[in-house]
Amino acid sequence: MGINVSRNADLASNEFLLRFVGRQHIAHDDEAFWNGLLNYNIVMPENSQDQLSLDSRLETLCQSFIGNNLKTGNFGSLITVFLEKATELLSLSDQESNMHVWQTFNALFIIRTLIKYINETASEFQLLQHFEAMPSAELLKAAEEQQQQQDTATIAIEAIENPPLAALIVDGAKFETFIDALVNLIVVIPVKEFTYHLHLESVNTLITLLAVHLFAQQQQPSSPDKSIVFRTIYKCQHANVLMSALLHFVARMVEVPHTMFGSSSAGSFVFGIAESLLSIFTFRKQQDVLKTTNATGGELSQQFRTHYPLANQSLLLILVLTNHCTAQDNAYRNSLFGCADSKDSPKQSSGAVSFQIDFSAVYETLCRIVTIDQATLLLYLLLHRNERFYRFVMQQPDLEQLVIPILQTLYNAPDSNSHHIYMSLIVLLILSEDEGFNKNVHTILLKNISWYTERTISEISLGGILILIVIRTIQYNMLKMRDKYLHTNCLAALANMSGHFRSLHPYVAQRLVSLFETLARKHTRLDAQLKEPADSAVFVNVSTTPEDMMQDLSVLEEVLRMVLEILNSCLTNQLVYCPNLVYTLLYKRSVFEGFRSHHAFQDVIQNIDMVVGFFSSRLQRVQEQRGELGVNEVLEVISKGASQWSSDRLRKFPDLKFKYVEEDAPEEFFIPYVWTLVCKYGCVHFSSESIKSVTTDIAC
DSSP states (O other): OOOOOOOGGGGGGOHHHHHHTSSSOOOTTOHHHHHHHHOOOOOOOOSHHHHHHHHHHHHHHHHHHHHHHHHHOHHHHHHHHHHHHHHHHTTOOHHHHHHHHHHHHHHHHHHHHHHHHHHHHSOHHHHHHHHHOOOOHHHHHHHHHHHHHHOTTSOOOGGGGSOOOSSOOOOOHHHHHHHHHHHHHHHHSOOOTTTHHHHHHHHHHHHHHHTHHHHHHHHSOOOGGGOHHHHHHHTOTTHHHHHHHHHHHHHHOOOOOSSGGGBOTTSOBOOOHHHHHHHHHHHHHHHHHHHHSOOOHHHHHHHHHHHOHHHHHHHHHHHHHHHSSOSSOOHHHHHHHTOEETTSOTTTSOSOOSOEEOHHHHHHHHHHHTTSHHHHHHHHHHHHHOHHHHHHHHTOTTTHHHHHHHHHHHHTGGGSOHHHHHHHHHHHHHHHTOHHHHHHTTTOEEEOOTTOOSSOOSEEEHHHHHHHHHHHHHHHIIIIIOOHHHHHHHHHHHHHHHTTOOSOOHHHHHHHHHHHHHHHHHHHHHHHHHHSOTTSGGGTTOOSOHHHHHHHHHHHHHHHHHHHHHHHHHHHHHGGGOHHHHHHHHHTGGGGGGGTTOTTTHHHHHHHHHHHHHHHHHHHHHHHHHOSOOHHHHHHHHHHHHHHOOGGGSOOOOOOOOOOOOOSSTHHHHHHHHHHHHHHHSSOOOOHHHHHHHHTTSOO
């Protein structure tokens, strides 16, 4: 085929690149030049070090491009070539399109590389200037003369038909056409082995364009609604089909082919059933590896990016598109929140449907990768905003497949960033808003949970392990993070579930009461310090002021009150099904003594005292008859007593029902978080120095 294979090492001396960035205008119909430029193979950067190496080799060429393109308009010619090839792809068969796919990808890779460089070194306006730049009259004349010398029969280059502009006008027309072409490549061309990298490059280019937001922060703060790039992308008429395609890419999790465009290292193209089958088998095998290994979130993120880059980048692009421009009517956001299950009948899908997708595939993929930040964030958006998907998840018989990985993220909190912990807890809180979920988690039994190392538990319900992990998170937060909102979300989830606690494992009951005991000790200590004289040695070398301690005490009392209400809710609604909790309360009754007279707790403690008193008297009578009782005998007495117990004796409190409500201006939290994920886990590697100030809000 006469392919010129270009390696990274010889990029700076490549004659076609030198001409492209030089001072000579190159017409878009100069086939000899464009075939020469676009016939290359390149090793894609796999990490920031690879990107840095590529950037350093391209630095001189990019500088020449910036200096010359506004006069030559060569970038515009390349855009035109790309647009023509992208259009032709839509009408070609597989066999006809393999070379077109390869050259279209190569054109797009050069375009994205230049967009990235302009973003990092110049302004958005300059980026659009380069898109719209036309060759000057002098260069057009020179190009015409050169063309006539080469072939006197050739009509002057097409650019001469358009009168040269006296001044460069940035109207965004070519840029808008370019965006439409990218969307068409993503949504119209099916994902096959030899088109995979073209889809990936199209998604990466959209991410790179949207990254103008990051670099605009360095030059002059501006909101996305004032950005031409953002306005163009967000006024796209194809939001539904684009969002549908991206979510399908995520759900299908197609593995990256072993070769680009079906080409071997020798540069020949191979298409056939055998290679396709090999790809399918490898894909299924890798899926199993990703599903069964106990990888940490960071390790899984690396595997996901390496083996499933199209799914990874599509997921990140979904997050970028849906979390920007939330104050306006965001068509991408509405599309994600309005999608429906493809298996539902039209009657089942009440309300407008943006697009249909197999919810089972989305659910299964999220179960597999939910321990990574970006998957947790997508799950949050779907559960919180898409009522159809929420109902679908609540109906799944294997909820442990989704919940256990989230619990593992919380269990491994020291290895996760605070934002990921926070989002995982919010997902649990949203799940706990459903009564069916709160009942079902206690019917799903788990055996030998190897990752939970605090204590060996041979069998426990999903609800039991969920309670243990949330309590552990509260204690971790008390020691390390001291985040009031984290406490609030943890306790709200426990409170929602408390009225449905059933068959609690003895260890779970112990941890519930121990949580109160730990908080009570801290309260007693803090209260004692505050009662000391101001000049007491208690405050020597203590950085917190009495005002801070008063605030801590107030928060602590709120938390203690909530824990008591959780215990009371369980006793009021499920006492007969929770003998182990009653046993633990009897054993630990002394921890409540110091709070019976406290105005903030006495009403709810009265209920707990009434339960403890009822069962204590029964145990005392049995002991008088039989003597000392063992654990099983005590539980037997509790079970018999529970059948005669009436909750009408207890003071009535409102049902504990908490609902997650997104705070005002959520973009202040989500936008920096999303872009941190793009930079940390994405396949597009930006200059870290240029975006440092934008992403330092997130502790990674």
